[in-house]
Amino acid sequence: MRLKGYPGDVLLLGVFLLPAIVTAPGLPWGGQDWIYSLAELVGVLALSAFLVAGMLSARIPGTDAWFGGLIRVWTIHRWFGFSAFMLVMVHVLLLAFATLPDSIGRSIGTVFPSLSHWEVWVGWAAFVTMLIFIAPTLDFFGALHYQHWKRLHLLSVPALVLALVHTLTLSSMAWVWWLLSALAMAAIAWRKLLSPWLARKPYVVKEVDTLARDVVELRLRPRGKGIRWRAGQFVYLTPMDRSLAAGYREEHPYTIASASADEELRIGIKAVGDATDALVNIRPGAEVCIEGPYGTFFETGDRETPDSEPQRKQLWLGGGIGITPFVSGARDRASNASAGREACLFYFANRPERAYYLDELIQISEACDTFTVHVHYMNENGVVTREYLAQRCPDFAEREVYMCGPPGMITHLKNLLRHEGVPSCRIHTEAFDFL
Incomplete structure (x- = not known):
């Protein structure tokens, strides 16, 4: 069996490990200091994972193929975010264990120092903020509304800023953090601020074909140059019709139903929530924005078959x-x-x-x-x-x-x-x- 390797995986691994490679040689590993050094290294890996998760939020059309498609990018993003959360907890525990042989009081004081050690409390603020936006996505909280989840994830920005402040005040390797934080912030800025204006293409609903009581196929015509796609890919569609009962300016992913050579973009939609309930009733002439295409659905199998087979x-x-x-x-x-x-x-x-x-x-x-x-x-x-x-x-x-x-x-x-x-x-x- 061949492993599923993608060019982007090597890049992600390199970015994730770079701060640890730069930091580890300068840490004291002898005597009793090795636990404290390990705690610091784990903290470095936690912030690295958090920054990589931020970089993966860019969602630039076409680049997702480097990582095996946008669905796989999201999976990697989620695992890096969850790993950052877990590594922070291990970081705190190791700091407590490092001074525990001296006394319990010193161990507690290391983790919860006086307020004059503000940089440590900034780290705690970063952790609490991270907890707020990560915890509701875990299964035991039940189903989470899509748009609520997206808004909640905006807390990742202040959490990332607080984590960087905490690390920069304690680290001697500031350049690596400035570099990675610039990449992460650029990715977030693209996704939240720039992509709605630069990545989305304007389309007009040409026809609405009713396939069933709660299912329609939209036929969309581009205003200007449209996108090109392959079978099995999907797009994000954002309705710009204020008259819709719900979903105005909300983006949602939908699979393309058109042949790759078609001029029209055809999308099948089933009413399964407020936004799709409204969208099945959209009228011809309404404007929508399209971003994409994304995905490598039918291309994935080609990677598993050697050229000789x-x-x-x-x-x-x-x-x-x-x-x-x-x-x-x-x-x-x-x-x-x-x-x-x-x-x-x-x-x-x-x-x-x-x-x-x-x-x-x-x-x-x-x-x-x-x-x-x-x-x-x-x-x-x-x-x-x-x-x-x-x-x-x-x-x-x-x-x-x-x-x-x-x-x-x-x-x-x-x-x-x-x-x-x-x-x-x-x-x-x-x-x-x-x-």
Whole structure:
């Protein structure tokens, strides 16, 4: 099995370790000082992780491919942020242990000194601020509203500033912190201040095609030069229509449903919350802003196949509004019947009226020898079984697998595929949780 390595991973690792490499040689490691030195090194790594997480917030279109797509960037960002939080706690504990052999009083005084040691209390303020915006994202707090989460994350800026003040007053290696903090602040400034004006493209809603009671497909026309995309990618859409009941100027990610050669940008949207409830009722002529494209959904499998090996056939598993990346892939084949590897699509829906794109997909499959479609209605036939897949696609376990749909469907299919011996590196999913 080949490991999933990306060029950006080496860059991130280098940036993360740079402060530790610069700082470690100057610390006293002999005698009883080694615990204190270790505490300082852990603190250095904590701030490094925090700064890298800040850098990853830039979300510049096109650069996410260096790291395996924006979904993977978000995962790395989350792990760096959580690691920074945990490393800060280890840093504090090690500082307490370093002086514990002398006395408990000195140990407590090291962690909670007098107010004259303001630089230490600035560090505590940074930690508390970090706790406020990280803790609610943990699972035991339950579901967190998307826009509330985004606003809460603005606290990362004062937390980062406080952490830098704490470190700069105690560190002799100021240049490395100025360098990394400049990169992190530039990334945050781009995301929060500049990208709404420089990265977003204006579009107009040309048509709104109703696919079901709560599902529409928007046909968008660019004002000026639009974006270019590949099948399986997604964009952030920001409605600029003040008449909407909700979601005005709120950005949300949506998968592109257009073929890559289309002039129109088509996006399938299902009403699942206040913003999407309003968006399915948007009117032609309304303005929206588009940022992107992002993602490497259909490109991920290519990294696992050495050039000397034949490219694997593909298995597409889509359900609900998660069918949209496969609609884009199928439309690519409609415009070029020889495009892409052989693909077998299983379309999962609760009942026939919820299979929004089925008629079009069947028409494409009839005109394309490398594309087949099967539909499975959950209410009539129950959950998908190994026998069902094998009967219609005998070599399904040998294929590169792409899936998108409701969480329950994804979990069930992943378990089924792994039971059949399909390795994780050949199972590719798309999810927009707090992206």
